[in-house]
Amino acid sequence: xxxxxxxxxxxxxxxxxxxxxxxxxxxxxxxxxxxxxxxxxxxxxxxxxxxxxxxxxxxxxxxxxxxxxxxxxxxxxxxxxxxxxxxxxxxxxxxxxxxxxxxxxxxxxxxxxxxxxxxxxxxxxxxxxxxxxxxxxxxxxxxxxxxxxxxxxxxxxxxxxxxxxxxxxxxxxxxxxxxxxxxxxxxxxxxxxxxxxxxxxxxxxxxxxxxxxxxxxxxxxxxxxxxxxxxxxxxxxxxxxxxxxxxxxxxxxxxxxxxxxxxxxxxxxxxxxxxxxxxxxxxxxxxxxxxxxxxxxxxxxxxxxxxxxxxxxxxxxxxxxxxxxxxxxxxxxxxxxxxxxxxxxxxxx
Numbered sequence: 216x217x218x219x220x221x222x223x224x225x226x227x228x229x230x231x232x233x234x235x236x237x238x239x240x241x242x243x244x245x246x247x248x249x250x251x252x253x254x255x256x257x258x259x260x261x262x263x264x265x266x267x268x269x270x271x272x273x274x275x276x277x278x279x280x281x282x283x284x285x286x287x288x289x290x291x292x293x294x295x296x297x298x299x300x301x302x303x304x305x306x307x308x309x310x311x312x313x314x315x316x317x318x319x320x321x322x323x324x325x326x327x328x329x330x331x332x333x334x335x336x337x338x339x340x341x342x343x344x345x346x347x348x349x350x351x352x353x354x355x356x357x358x359x360x361x362x363x364x365x366x367x368x369x370x371x372x373x374x375x376x377x378x379x380x381x382x383x384x385x386x387x388x389x390x391x392x393x394x395x396x397x398x399x400x401x402x403x404x405x406x407x408x409x410x411x412x413x414x415x416x417x418x419x420x421x422x423x424x425x426x427x428x429x430x431x432x433x434x435x436x437x438x439x440x441x442x443x444x445x446x447x448x449x450x451x452x453x454x455x456x457x458x459x460x461x462x463x464x465x466x467x468x469x470x471x472x473x474x475x476x477x478x479x480x481x482x483x484x485x486x487x488x489x490x491x492x493x494x495x496x497x498x499x500x501x502x503x504x505x506x507x508x509x510x511x512x513x514x515x516x517x518x519x520x521x522x523x524x525x526x527x528x529x530x531x532x533x534x535x536x537x538x539x540x541x542x543x544x545x546x547x548x549x550x551x552x553x554x555x556x557x558x559x560x561x562x563x564x
C-alpha cells in the first residue's frame with residue numbers, strides 16, 4: 216500500500232467513526248429523528264440497502280457465471296469478493312438501522328416464516344456474506360471441485376436474494392392494471408449491470424480487461440432494453456414513468472462503451488468514468504424505485520384524492536447512516552488488504 220492508500224484508509228476510519236453515531240442512535244432511541252411517515256416507511260436506509268445488496272449480488276453473480284461457464288477465476292475476483300463482502304456488511308448495517316431496534320432482526324429468523332420475502336432476504340444475505348468471506352480468504356478455493364460448488368451455491372443465493380427484493384416491492388403494488396411486468400427484469404438487470412461495472416473497474420488495469428468489458432457491454436444492453444420497456448409500458452399501467460434519468464444514463468454508458476470499442480481505445484480514465492457512471496445510475500434507479508412504490512395514496516379512493524403528503528426528504532440521521540455505510544465499505548476493504556498483506560504473513564512468517 217502506498218501513502219495515498221493509507222490516507223484513504225485513515226480518512227474512511229475517521230469518517231465512519233464520526234457518522235456511526237447516527238447508526239447507533241436508533242438502537243437506543245428508535246427512528247424519531249428520521250423523516251419517515253405512515254406513507255413513506257422506506258427512506259434513505261432502504262435505498263442504500265437496495266443499492267449495496269444489489270451491487271454485492273451482481274459482483275458475486277458475475278463471478279459465479281464466469282467460473283461456471285468460462286472456468287475463469289482471475290486475481291481480480293479476490294478483490295471483487297472483498298468488495299462484495301464489505302457491501303453486504305454495510306447493507307445489513309443499514310437494514311438494522313432502519314429497523315429502529317436491530318434486535319427485531321432475530322424475530323424475523325425465529326418466526327420461521329420462510330415464505331416471507333424479508334426472511335428470504337435475511338437468509339440469502341447471510342449465506343452470501345459467508346460465501347464471499349470464504350472466497351475472499353481463498354479457503355479451499357484451490358480445489359476445482361470446491362470452486363465450482365462455491366459458484367453454484369453463490370448463484371443460487373444471489374437469485375434467491377433478488378427474488379426476495381422483487382417480492383418486497385410487488386407486495387406494495389395494488390392488483391389490476393397497475394402491476395408492472397418489468398419489475399423482476401429491472402431488479403435482475405441492474406444488479407448484473409452493477410456487478411459487471413464493479414468488476415470491470417477492478418480489472419481496468421489488467422490485460423484481460425476486454426473480457427469483462429464485453430460482459431459490461433452486454434449487461435448495459437440488457438439494462439437499456441428493460442428500462443426502455445418500463446418507459447414504454449408506463450402509460451399502459453396508468454403510471455407516470457419514473458425512470459427517465461436511468462434510461463438516459465444507461466444510454467450514455469452504452470454510447471461510451473460503443474465509442475470505446477470503435478474510436479476511444481485504451482483510454483483508462485474513460486473506462487473508469489464509464490464504470491462509475493453505471494454504478495451511479497444503479498444507485499439513482501434504486502432511489503427512484505423505492506420512492507415510486509410509495510407515491511400512491513395509502514387511503515382508498517376517493518379519500519386518497521385529497522391526501523396532502525409532503526415528498527420524502529432524508530433527515531440528517533439518515534444521511535449520516537448512508538455516509539457510515541459507504542465509509543465502512545472502504546474500511547473493510549483496506550482492513551482485509553492490510554490483514555492479508557501484512558498481518559497474516561507477519562504472524563505465520
